[in-house]
Amino acid sequence: MKTRITEMLGIRYPIIQGGMMWVGRAELAAAVSNAGGLGIITALTQPTPEALSAEIDRCRALTDKPFGVNLTLLPSINPPPYEAYLDAVIAAGVPVLETAGNNPREFIAKARAAGIKVIHKCVAVRHALSAERNGVDAVSIDGFECAGHPGEEDVPGLVLIPAAVRRLSIPVIASGGIADGRGLAAALALGAEGVNMGTRFCATLEAPIHPAIKQALVSADERDTRLIFRTLRNTARVLRNAISEEVVSLERREGGAAFEELRPLVAGVRGRAALESGAVDDGIITAGQCVGLIDDVPSCAELLERMVAEAKDHLQASLARFTG
Amino acid sequence: MKTRITEMLGIRYPIIQGGMMWVGRAELAAAVSNAGGLGIITALTQPTPEALSAEIDRCRALTDKPFGVNLTLLPSINPPPYEAYLDAVIAAGVPVLETAGNNPREFIAKARAAGIKVIHKCVAVRHALSAERNGVDAVSIDGFECAGHPGEEDVPGLVLIPAAVRRLSIPVIASGGIADGRGLAAALALGAEGVNMGTRFCATLEAPIHPAIKQALVSADERDTRLIFRTLRNTARVLRNAISEEVVSLERREGGAAFEELRPLVAGVRGRAALESGAVDDGIITAGQCVGLIDDVPSCAELLERMVAEAKDHLQASLARFTG
Numbered sequence: 252m253k254t255r256i257t258e259m260l261g262i263r264y265p266i267i268q269g270g271m272m273w274v275g276r277a278e279l280a281a282a283v284s285n286a287g288g289l290g291i292i293t294a295l296t297q298p299t300p301e302a303l304s305a306e307i308d309r310c311r312a313l314t315d316k317p318f319g320v321n322l323t324l325l326p327s328i329n330p331p332p333y334e335a336y337l338d339a340v341i342a343a344g345v346p347v348l349e350t351a352g353n354n355p356r357e358f359i360a361k362a363r364a365a366g367i368k369v370i371h372k373c374v375a376v377r378h379a380l381s382a383e384r385n386g387v388d389a390v391s392i393d394g395f396e397c398a399g400h401p402g403e404e405d406v407p408g409l410v411l412i413p414a415a416v417r418r419l420s421i422p423v424i425a426s427g428g429i430a431d432g433r434g435l436a437a438a439l440a441l442g443a444e445g446v447n448m449g450t451r452f453c454a455t456l457e458a459p460i461h462p463a464i465k466q467a468l469v470s471a472d473e474r475d476t477r478l479i480f481r482t483l484r485n486t487a488r489v490l491r492n493a494i495s496e497e498v499v500s501l502e503r504r505e506g507g508a509a510f511e512e513l514r515p516l517v518a519g520v521r522g523r524a525a526l527e528s529g530a531v532d533d534g535i536i537t538a539g540q541c542v543g544l545i546d547d548v549p550s551c552a553e554l555l556e557r558m559v560a561e562a563k564d565h566l567q568a569s570l571a572r573f574t575g
Numbered sequence: 576m577k578t579r580i581t582e583m584l585g586i587r588y589p590i591i592q593g594g595m596m597w598v599g600r601a602e603l604a605a606a607v608s609n610a611g612g613l614g615i616i617t618a619l620t621q622p623t624p625e626a627l628s629a630e631i632d633r634c635r636a637l638t639d640k641p642f643g644v645n646l647t648l649l650p651s652i653n654p655p656p657y658e659a660y661l662d663a664v665i666a667a668g669v670p671v672l673e674t675a676g677n678n679p680r681e682f683i684a685k686a687r688a689a690g691i692k693v694i695h696k697c698v699a700v701r702h703a704l705s706a707e708r709n710g711v712d713a714v715s716i717d718g719f720e721c722a723g724h725p726g727e728e729d730v731p732g733l734v735l736i737p738a739a740v741r742r743l744s745i746p747v748i749a750s751g752g753i754a755d756g757r758g759l760a761a762a763l764a765l766g767a768e769g770v771n772m773g774t775r776f777c778a779t780l781e782a783p784i785h786p787a788i789k790q791a792l793v794s795a796d797e798r799d800t801r802l803i804f805r806t807l808r809n810t811a812r813v814l815r816n817a818i819s820e821e822v823v824s825l826e827r828r829e830g831g832a833a834f835e836e837l838r839p840l841v842a843g844v845r846g847r848a849a850l851e852s853g854a855v856d857d858g859i860i861t862a863g864q865c866v867g868l869i870d871d872v873p874s875c876a877e878l879l880e881r882m883v884a885e886a887k888d889h890l891q892a893s894l895a896r897f898t899g
Contacts, residue, residue, distance in 0.1 A: 252896050252897055253896055253898075254896050265896075375798075376796075376797070394731065394733065395719065395729075395731060396730075396731050396733055396734055404798050405719075406720075406797050406798065406864055406867075407718065407719060407720050407731030407732070407733060407752065407864070408731070408733045409718065409720055409731060409732045409733050409751075409752035409753070409758065409761065410720055410752045410797050410864045410865055410867055410868060411797065413755065413757045413758070413868060414796075414797045414867045414868060416757075417868075427733075428731065428733035428734045429733070431737065433737045433740075433764060433765050433766055434733065434737070434765075436764035436765075436893065437733065437760075437761040437762075437764040437765050438761075439764075439893035439896055440757060440760035440761040440763075440764050440886075440889050440890060440893050441757050441758075441760075441761050442757055442889070472700075472738075473700070473730050473734050473735065473738045474699075474728050474730065540730055540731070540734045541734055543730075543734055543738045544734060544737055544738060544741075559897070562764075562897075563894065563897045565764050565766070566764060566890055566893050566894045566897075567894060569760065569763035569764050569890050570887065570890045570891060570894060572576050572577055572578050572589075572763060573576055573883070573886075573887045573890075574577075
């Protein structure tokens with residue numbers, strides 16, 4: 252395939268793996284890149300910049316294709332050593348950096364000066380425009396459907412993607428709600444030049460997640476996610492389970508006043524307990540509404556080949572409607 | 576164009592005007608039908624079944640193309656004479672009935688026995704399946720983006736449409752979030768065989784709405800809608816204005832306890848004050864998130880020709896991505 256994203260990143264298909272805490276490790280990133288997409292290692296899943304360097308080396312041993320690193324910059328009292336993580340990415344010669352959260356101009360400039368392509372992930376058109384002004388190479392825009400942090404404005408991809416495409420000059424990657432060939436076809440029709448998928452890649456053979464959690468994603472339907480932490484203005488979309496239901500009730504009952512009670516659960520959102528144990532109620536599991544479109548646990552290669560073939564078929568069939 | 580929807584309804588383009596209170600009158604319905612889509616007269620905008628018969632006659636004088644009637648059935652202490660409205664539709668030989676709200680089997684059976692095609696509008700896959708079992712000819716599925724009543728499950732079209740298409744045998748019409756050629760192209764790619772548009776048709780020359788309100792829709796961006804009446808479990812998406820902001824604050828402050836205070840505003844949601852006066856803050860104005868994609872006030876004919884041409888172009892361009 253050919254879009255500005257495939258050209259820019261040197262990949263076969265414009266399908267990018269989302270930067271996912273605990274899941275974005277070398278095995279999955281290499282599998283996605285080997286399948287023709289762009290795999291992404293999540294920097295902060297690694298405890299230190301040195302560990303990130305080792306993970307990058309491990310990924311490189313598993314694939315000779317390009318892959319990227321996600322670095323999510325959040326305001327924090329004790330922030331991780333972001334600069335040192337970036338230095339590790341630069342030193343390793345990783346060709347693509349996905350930033351999320353803040354979007355500091357110097358950070359982007361430093362990465363780009365090292366020849367790295369920078370994709371900034373955001374949830375609003377005005378943030379995408381600001382990232383464009385700061386010099387990023389592409390933006391990945393998360394609609395309301397997405398797993399993780401959709402922001403507080405609740406604009407889904409069907410409106411958000413074309414709204415962004417109309418106003419930006421750099422290429423747009425559609426993120427959120429996409430899990431199959433229909434989603435890829437629709438994203439392209441909306442003007443995106445690539446798609447970003449997180450939840451769908453969690454339900455692949457290569458994802459480093461307990462098989463029982465992959466099955467939970469297969470079983471879930473489109474109504475099986477919950478928005479939590481809205482009262483903290485830090486909304487996250489997660490899989491419905493005992494913990495997320497508890498958080499939802501607590502927030503409904505007490506509003507923002509539940510902050511102290513929520514604090515241990517806020518820590519829990521980053522927990523990897525359920526992903527490792529396979530017991531769905533052991534922790535918060537990040538998932539998007541496209542869980543309702545996930546019916547199997549294929550390899551990444553099988554998934555991408557199928558998606559691309561189906562997207563092409565659906566576009567051809569749609570175009571055939573116009574000659575009737 | 577050719578889909579099961581164009582064939583079933585005998586229309587040129589699979590573009591259906593939403594059933595809109597106060598707006599769905601003969602002028603607009605005839606303009607949409609003359610433009611090659613399916614215009615819809617809103618039954619309950621007419622004070623009596625007799626007035627509906629007269630409105631149907633008026634529409635027929637303005638177009639020789641097929642048009643439909645929307646009849647929204649809601650539980651009510653003093654319900655309108657639904658049966659008599661249906662009889663008016665049958666007696667007038669209107670070929671298409673759009674039902675919304677409840678979905679009574681006998682109602683559908685009576686319409687279909689009279690040779691009328693029945694499209695049921697709903698917001699969830701299980702309601703669409705139930706309507707299919709009850710014998711409707713097609714379903715129109717409203718995503719979270721939509722104007723008016725999106726339901727309480729908040730699943731946007733990018734996920735809801737393919738989820739519905741996978742499970743239904745009858746054709747699916749995508750509703751909510753669609754205002755341009757990209758939206759039509761994406762809906763087809765997602766498996767829909769037609770689109771339903773409300774907000775977009777409000778900003779056309781023929782819509783019986785004050786020009787200042789049309790301009791307000793043009794000026795609004797994708798963040799300029801609000802969800803109101805969520806605390807009553809009767810969520811409605813409306814344009815942001817002084818009244819909707821007041822309702823949102825009231826609900827945030829008092830929750831469901833605000834019911835008595837909300838009651839006059841609930842009545843107001845059906846008000847036509849702003850639509851007629853042109854003063855945006857005079858009443859609640861129903862609008863979907865696709866207001867962010869509306870930049871002009873064309874005629875219905877201009878709108879449909881442009882949408883169809885652009886949708887085809889976007890599908891061709893998307894398909895060309897696969898030969899790179």
